[in-house]
Amino acid sequence: MNVMRESAADIAAASVKIAARGVQVFYGDTHAIKDVDVDIADRTVTAFIGPSGCGKSTFLRCLNRMNDTIDICRVEGRITLDGEDIYDRRVDPVQLRAKVGMVFQKPNPFPKSIYDNVAYGPRIHGLTRNRAELDEVVEQSLRRAALWNEVKDRLQAPGTGLSGGQQQRLCIARAIATSPEVLLMDEPCSALDPIATAQVEELIDELRANFSVVIVTHSMQQAARVSQNTAFFHLGNLVEYGQTAQIFTTPRDPRTESYISGRIG
């Protein structure tokens, strides 16, 4: 545990965007997350890895209060974004999710045009004053999601008509259109082929110039390619957290070592 805390301290030396302390999550009687402390650095890609059912997605969903939508789920502990408690009663979860955006495992564009998918968030949050400003946000979001060139001549076509990889980049454009500060990605490439995966990974690397990105992945290769920091979860515990290169080359906990060498998982 001390070792884990030491490497977490190295990460805390960078600018901390999200800090979690003593986080516990229960689904009814299932204790899914056990006393997790973690600091997520700003403008960095942080990967959550670990065997199936270890709690990666559950913990990720704590970071923008998506677990609020699950009736039997109870979250305890403290999570701050730039020092502000995101579970404070005064925080509106909808506003929070505009700041801490999310991209899911399966691309889930709305049954609307490409334009309207991206314009959705800015419209409901009233972020633009007129159509010209909205057009600009849509274009910039699609450019940052590396999709603009492929769709600029068919913005009114349905988002659901794009390929899987394009749909996922559309969902990323939709998530970044509200200018979030953090982007949570829950296995964003699991439904994509290797070419689309490579495009999304390249995009994640570019996004970290502006956002703090947290990605859940089953692929250790992907974690090694895209992240600077990695957190290894096992049976609801955060076992080890540190710089990705260290976690993959010289893990300090035998459970991490077993997982990365393929002995558990």
Ligand SMILES: Nc1ncnc2c1ncn2[C@@H]1O[C@H](COP(=O)(O)OP(=O)(O)OP(=O)(O)O)[C@@H](O)[C@H]1O
């Ligand atoms: N909506 C839910 N209701 C009840 N239990 C849940 C729910 N979601 C997750 N759990 C339980 O919480 C634990 C952690 O699940 P979670 O999905 O967070 O793990 P994970 O590491 O993301 O798994 P995977 O890699 O398979 O997606 C598991 O025991 C799971 O069965």
